[in-house]
Amino acid sequence: MVLTPGEYIVMIDPIWNAVASTDKLYKDVLVDIYSQDLIEIEPVDDNTGMKALAHMLKNFAYNMKADARKYYLKDYKPEYAKVFRICDVESTGCWYGFFYTRNDSAFTLCETFTPKLAGATVVWPISNTEVELNLKPGEDHIIIVRRAEGVCYFGYSYLTKER
């Protein structure tokens, strides 16, 4: 593995077990970095961190194999043939998944998207119900989901609106 120069963000997300609630000290976590260089660890507020996380997962989704993309509107709305969605809860390597939508068509995509989850919650954007997508050509959107249990149900519904 190679880490290239630049600024890095680390997300730490504990999956607390039953023991953790027995003493508050169990929930104090120490982070250490060992390196040949002195590394300064700086706290990052949640909003900045979540934006960075969304940025990273958008890139991750966009660079997944082509067969992960579902061009779900191509048979119904030919003008949106270049709109695709990726739903994934396993590829990141941690208990995070996402609904990624990208509009590569020449038109604005307006859609009401409703995640349907069990054993998982939406952590970005902060909403567990409907999300209104309004994607101009070339724009994308991500809904980040955190699994709370080993087994989860991961579905959605959507309503694409007329232009």
Added chain:
Amino acid sequence: MIEFEHNGSQIRLLKVRNPWGQGEWTGDWSDKSPLWTDELRQQLNLQDVNDGCFYIPFEDYLRQFLATDVCSPCDFNNYQHSSAFLNFSTDQSDQPMTFFRFRLDRQIDFRNEAFAISVSQQGDRLGRYRLKNKKFEPSRFNILLGKTDGQLAKANVGDEFL
């Protein structure tokens, strides 16, 4: 590891040191084992003391130890250490996770040098002294490392990361 012939059989022994400095293997080829000859004891300077150092047959080692870590020797004088507490117990945020950042001014190639990020929780000593002997089970962590330019470097769930 040492290897020699004994009564027509090939014997492979590992020399192990218990880092606590006491507590040893008591089976075949342990300090008190009758299998040792005086000549072998002398050659290996084997002493029957509970100092944590002992020999154990390779096959028994595989049965008794669940995991083996291999350490690469490195010059720790060249390494520096930074740390920070993440106080989840007092965190009022609605979100379960927390974030921090750091900057690298040069490339780190893991083939040439060590670089480690570790996340530690209070251990079972706290369980013994504060929780009246309740058994401690460490929690797991989702850990994700990426660059602010959007490149995801690594994500993991568990108790080991980089």
